[in-house]
Amino acid sequence: MKADGIGARLARKEDKRFITGKGRYVDDVRVHGMTYAHFVRSPHAHARVKGIDISEAMGRPGVLAVLTGRELVDDKIGNLICGWMVHSKDGSPMKMGAWPAMAPETVRFVGQAVAVVIGETRNQARDGAEAVIVDYEVLPAAADIKAAIAPGAPQLHPEAAGNAVFNWSIGDDKAVDAAMSKAAHKVTFELENNRLIPNAMEPRAALAEYNEAEEHFTLHTTSQNPHVARLVLSAFYNIAQEHKLRVIAPDVGGGFGSKIFIYPEEMVALWASKKVGRPVKWTSDRTEAFLTDAHGRDHLTKATMAFDANHKILALRVDTHANFGAYMSLFSSSVPTYLYATLLSGQYNIPNIYAEVTGVYTNTAPIDAYRGAGRPEASYLLERLIETAARTFKVDPAELRRKNFITSFPHQTPVIMAYDIGDFNASLDAALKEIDYAGFPARKEKAKKEGKLRGIGFSCYIEACGIAPSKAVGSLGAGVGLWESAEVRVNPVGTIEVLTGSHSHGQGHETTFAQVVADRLGIPANQIQIVHGDTDKVQFGMGTYGSRSGAVGISAIVKAMEKVEAKAKKIAAHQLEASESDIVIENGTFKVTGTDRLMPLASVALAAYTGHNLPDGMEPGLKEGAFYDPTNFTFPSGTYVCEVDVDAATGKTSFVDFVAVDDFGRLINPMIVEGQVHGGLVQGIGQALLERAVYDNSGQLVTASYMDYAMPRAEDVPSFKLQHTTTLCPGNPLGIKGCGEAGAIGAPAAVINAITDAIGNNSLEMPATPDRVWHAIQSGRA
Amino acid sequence: MTIVTRKVSLTVNGKAVSADVEDRTLLVHLLRDNLGLTGTHVGCDTSQCGACTVHIDGRAVKSCTVLVGQADGSNVTTIEGLAGHNELHPMQAAFRDNHGLQCGYCTPGMIMAAVDMVRRHGGKLDEATVRQELEGNICRCTGYHNIVKSVLDAAGRMEMASAAE
Structure with a gap:
């Protein structure tokens, strides 16, 4: 293994700026003449806006403008859209309610913007916003799924009768019925997948500048995909044409999905910067983030799994209601459908699956992709079902899983996905060994003597990453292609810039992407600069989400590198008077194999740019690009097992051990993968033990600060034991599968299965707070 | 509405600084807006997340809980002033070496809080203590595993450095 190459635990190139305070996040950017935006937001979950009185606000010191939703609509700024079309099972299209960036008539969740104040300073904008008087007619609200589907529920959108976004299905209903009728055993389970708030530590922000002479906008924004932002802002929201809009996503402080989407605030900042003729900055405070960032999860599900007499799974039926919040966010429709129900086969041979998903509007913040996006919901459901089955059958939960594992590949599931490769026994075996499963009964006995309830819980997950190929997602309703681009520029001195359409907001691309190039050329990683996050620099790209940057983004770099290397070899062969097929790349040189004749990369690059002595007909320069479109999803998988102690007196759970064994295919930098x-x-x-977004019956978000929403702190969680098993993904050049979401997908079921094992009561919902666990212990005793 | 301003003088990263600010100005905003020291971050409104942690007279303090007036006359160190030019404090080096950061947003606050933690506990730090002491600093990326490793590693390095003095 090369020191800076693939597989090296190389310290991150980007770290120095972050540890010395030299990172450059959107709110750190300051420009001449900058003004500040503060939004006036609805305090009601559902209300009609009868009037907005801006007169007092306009008189406040430093207030430059107060702009309302009416003016935004009058200026023909487009409504926000959902870019993935899903059809109901009756063939009708999903019902997309109109979502203006600021509400001119009706507000549908607490925190929805109705006006914006532009001030000379942050405090003046805020003071001005406090002086805006909005006259609301409060309407009844439906604050959760059950309230929204109840007869007589308040209706959110005229387009969506019964607050139904769609009623979608996948799989064979009749085949599942037939299989169920022959089953020896059935396990039925109802559960909630609790609503979460992503909480990237950097709040969203936007800095919009308009150049009147050029009719050109520049937007600095906290985005995971600046090119998609530019596309949507220009094609659908009518802000500017694409070539008149530059979007820069500089250092971005975490995303976890929440920064994929285009939000009202950056639209308004752009529009306002032209209206007031000054740059406009908006930075979310944390409460605004809680109120307006897209939330995650929030499913109510009933499912039945059927088994034959030998405990082989025959069929699975799933009925899920998925909360969408008040509006359809950018990719929301794909999350509880194609990213959820297509993973309902898990690691198991399930010959028959049928799932029905009803999307529901509620008077709450919009819900969209959050780390895992649909796959954690599928995995949690399956892994609780199979654990429940094992307890019902009184068989070993690990062995019941093993008995039903898919062991031959490729494997076509009944729900679209075709798994290309995996070895589920390998990860289960490694996990059992690492946690010393054989020794568990003795440990449980010992814990019992110490007055503790000891439990062990498994979760065997599979997920789909690198969402693709474009043709397939297009046929499923996606409004975009899901390829990735790369451009490799070798400079005349032999240093290299790699431009990528992926975007790093914590994932360490500046290091891992450089390692791939360093590995191929045998040069130090510090000779390579990764450029990303700027639509003026990178031609196009689809950004980073769905654990796609390794499998898709790096693959594009490999494709571009192949072209660069082919041209460089031609130049070296010409200059060394050798056959092109005899040129090999070693330690940063182009060498005639079996001889000591060579040209350093820098000499080849210089030759390419001087053009003095190139093969006949060759263009000067050494720069190549590639667009890479995968052939399939990738399928990371693994086994998580955790051991917990529950204090029966308090219901508090503490971790004894947590083992995670993952198969991510090829690892570029194991240190970063482990992170x-x-x-x-x-x-x-956090989802399993602590986090839950709570709206009260009137639609007020009760958990809108870190005082109320339980973020995991260092003391709440253990250190982990990680292992990797490896089957290389056959679908991309390096065999990469993706690692960004696995932990969030696999962990919840492992934790809950361990707690329910410890307390002997399977009736427990997330988050398993001490209060809930204590009550479960009490009711289990009754 | 009357806005009251006052003149404050303090030392920031070894340099004397004075400014005319509104009474309601928080120290974090003086650092970021007036002095351009944007390594100190704002991650919440309720003094929970710790991204704004700096040292005031050698002690870790959340700079979003301090009005500038309260810091008048004090000695403030931010992440930018923790080590000399082109040098790394052992805590900074340990965070890099142990992959104790991902997006980097909570990192300056984590490092400033951790330096104070080692000052107070010296070599007596263990994993449980570090986890307990990090209660006031939230990270969403790392799962804390490598942050804990970084702090323990740095505590060892700082102990050795002080023993060598």
């Missing part, structure tokens, strides 16, 4: 798993695991543990 991704740690972070995902803690978000999964």
Whole structure:
């Protein structure tokens, strides 16, 4: 293994700026003449806007403008859209309610903007916003799924009768019925997948500048996909044509999905910067983030799994209601459908699956992709079902899983996905060994003597990453292609810039992407600069989400590198008077194999740019690009097992051990991969034990600060034991599968299965707070 | 509406600084807006997340809980002033070496809080203590695993450095 190459635990190139305070996030950017925006937001979950009195606000010191939703609509700024078309099972299209960036008539969730104040300073904008008087006629609200589907429920959108976004299905209903009728055993389960708030530590922000002479906008924004932002802002929201809009996503402080979407605030900042003729900055405060960032999860599900007499799974039926919030966010429709129900086969041979998903509007913040996006919901459901089955059958939960594992590949599931490769026994075996499963009964006995309830819980997950190929997602309703681009520029001195359409907001691309190039050329990683996050620099790209940057983004770089290397070899062969097929790349040189004749990369590059002595007909320069479109999703999988102690007196859970064994295919930088798993695991543990977005019956978000929403702290979580098993993905050049979401997908079921094992009561919902666990212990005793 | 301003003088990263600010100005905003020290971040409105942690007279303090007036005359160190030019404090180096950061947003606050933690506990730090002491600093990326490793590693380095003095 090369020191800076693939597989090296190379310290991150980007770290120095972050540890010395030299990172450059959107709110750190200051420009001449900058003004500040503060939004006037609805305090009601559902209300009609009868009037807005801006006169007092306009008189406040430093207030430059107060702009309302009416003016935005009059200026023909487009409504926000959902870019993935899903059809109901009756063939009708999803019902997309109109969503203006500021509400001119009706507000449908607490925090929805109705006006914006532009001030000379942050405080003046805020003071001005406090002086805007909005006359609301309060309407009844439907604050959760059950309230929204109840007869007589308040209706959110005239387009969506019964607050139904769609009623979608997948799989064979009749085949599942037939299989169920022959089943020896059936396990039925109802559960909630709790609503979460992503909480990237950097709040969203936007800095919009308009150049009147050029009729050109520049937007600095906290985006995971600046090119998609530019496309949507120009094609659908009528802000500017694409070539008149530059979008820059500089250092971005975490995303977890929440920064994929285009939000009202950046639209308004752009529009306002032209209206007031000054740059406009908006930075979310944390409460605004809680109120307006797209939330995640929030499913109510009833499912039945049928088994034959030998405990082989025969069929699965799933009925899910998925909360969408008040409006359809950018990719919301894909999350509880194609990213959820297509993973309902898990790691198991399930010959018959049928799932029905009803999307529901509620008077709450919009819901969209959050780390895992649909896959954590599928995995949690399946892994609780199979654990419940094992307890019902009184068989070992690990062995019941093993008995039903898919063991031959490729494997076509009944729900679209075709798994290309995996070895589920390998990860289960490694996990059982690492946690010393054989020794568990003795440990449980010992814990019992110490007055603790000890439990162990499994979760065997599979997920689909690198969402693709474009043709397939297009046929499923996606409004975009899901390829990635790369451009490799070798400079005349032999240093290299790699421009990528992926976007790093914590994932360490500046290091891992450089390692791939360093590995191929045998040069130090510090000779390579990764450029991303600027639509003026990178031609196009689809950004980073769905654990796609390794499998898709790096693959595009490999494709571009192949072209660069082919041209460089031609130049070297010409100058060394050798056959092109005899040129090999070693330690940063182009060498005639079996000889000591060579040209350093820098000499080849210089030759390419001087053009003095190139093969006949060759263009000067050494720069190549590639667009890479995958052939399939990738399928990371693994086994998580955790051991917990529950204090029966308080219901408090503490971790004894947590083992995560993942198969991510090829690892570029294991240190970074492990970091991704740690972070995902803690978000999964957060969902299992701590986090829950709570709206009261009137639609007020009760958990709108860190005082009220339980973010995992260091003391709440353990250190982890990680292992990797490896089957290389056959679908991309390096065999990469993706690692960004696995932890959040696999962890919740492992934790809940361990707690329910410890307390002997399977009736427990997330988050398993001490209060809930204590009550479950009490009711289990009754 | 009357806005009251006052003149404050303090030392920031070894340099004397004075400014005319509104009474309601928080120290974090003086650092970021007036002094351009944008390494100190704002991650919440309720003094929970710790991204704004700096040292005032050697102690870790959340700079979003301090009015500038309260810091008048004090000695403030931010992440930018923790080590000399082109040098790394052992805590900074440990965060890099142990992959104790991902997006980097909570990192300056984590490092400033951790330096104070080591000052107070010295070599007596263990994993449980570090986790307990990090209660006031939230990270959403790392799952804390490598942050804890970084702090323990740095505590060892700082102990050795002070023993060598």
